[in-house]
Amino acid sequence: MIDEVKDFIIKSLNLSDIRVSDIDTDAPLFNDGLGLDSVDALELGLAISKQYGITLDSKNENLKEIFANVRNLSEFIKENKK
Template identity: 55%
Template sequence: MHDPLEQEIKLLIIEALNLEDVDAADIDPEAPLFVDGLGLDSIDALELGLALQKRYGVTLSAESEETRRHFASVRALAGFVAASRTA
């Protein structure tokens, strides 16, 4: 099943981080975004956080353990954004 929000977030990641060689279909929604999986780094996290803030109005604290959980995967980010929308 393709969750539209997960798809949106995949495209946002590709766009925000200029991942030219990555297609949304290449990103496993449950794969880790950092280290393994997409292999993003802390700079990517900041850029992605800003992009998410601009697009969805969500606020992420860089130092928060909770934020690390939200950034675990596309699926985790989608869950966070969806929960923030209804909050």
């Protein structure tokens, strides 16, 4: 599931210069890690909704934790996909 999510991030955000193996599973997705920004977060949230049928609510208190790294995002998707 982790490699699937890495590939999903790359494809959803058109990160053509990044490979699955380039993404550290536990590194932050934002800022110093993968370097994603708030626009990327919105795009990724929409893509997750379309692909996995999961609605991400911006009022969810755990949103920062869910998007902290690939491992957390993978676990969230695995537990909530329809």
